[in-house]
Amino acid sequence: MTELAIGQVTDRTGLSVHALRFYEKEGLLAAPVKRDSNGRRVYTEYDVEWLVNCTKFRASGMPLATIREFAELVRQGPGNEEERLELLRAHQDTVRDRIAELADCLEVISRKVEVYEEHVARGTADTLWR
Amino acid sequence: MTELAIGQVTDRTGLSVHALRFYEKEGLLAAPVKRDSNGRRVYTEYDVEWLVNCTKFRASGMPLATIREFAELVRQGPGNEEERLELLRAHQDTVRDRIAELADCLEVISRKVEVYEEHVARGTADTLWR
């Protein structure tokens, strides 16, 4: 199994060294990170996979608290898969809603862009927001 | 022209009284809000329209600083429409990118949901993240 130092994990996850330590301290990891004889973190592929998933969760707006919940469920081991599924589905819904909201905003913005384009082209822009 | 008190504007914009005062203090408004003889804010329909647009900008992730820039351009009056357009287009791109990012995350999440659904259905979930 490939073992990685924290610096290599930053390359693979995009998370900073600081953020990686912070995530660990905050209990966001599914499993405790191993240490070498000097007390340095040693990450496995599983850790990295988990962290990459965390970055997807984060990038889609999941709060750290929710990631922590999910991590806790995983740490508890088998038997709570429905709960995990429920958490994931809830986030799935959140993301879908968020996309819909953004699409709506985008429409408003695009309409504004069009109006400006038109008026700029005609030189009649001074009738906007006088 | 309909004139509104701040409390009525919260109904129409979804912004709190605090937020409305804060936005004004931060220079996010295209025009200064009028005051009545008692120093209370009196909003016009234009103000409300602007504020509703601000909420769309905010909801789509535009930072207050950028809204302020846009407001400044509008306050400067006619002549800088290309700049305004550029700002709007830049945000438009940002929102599109964000939607794409969310769609990507959603795919990852949905895949995870599927995996969990399958394993939960079969009772073989213990093979996930051991």
Next chain:
DNA sequence: CTAGGAGCTAGAGGGCCCTCTAGGTCAACA
């Protein structure tokens, strides 16, 4: 043998965006 570079901990700092508090004015109503 020493300078660099990577790692460590604990905890402070900081950006963003409000939200809330304290202490006040004013108008209306019971």
Next chain:
DNA sequence: TGTTGACCTAGAGGGCCCTCTAGCTCCTAG
């Protein structure tokens, strides 16, 4: 008259998520 409720200002507080600092150890290369 006195209490309620909406409004005012200035500024503190707070949640979230890192990011950075101070002060340290250890290994490696020159």
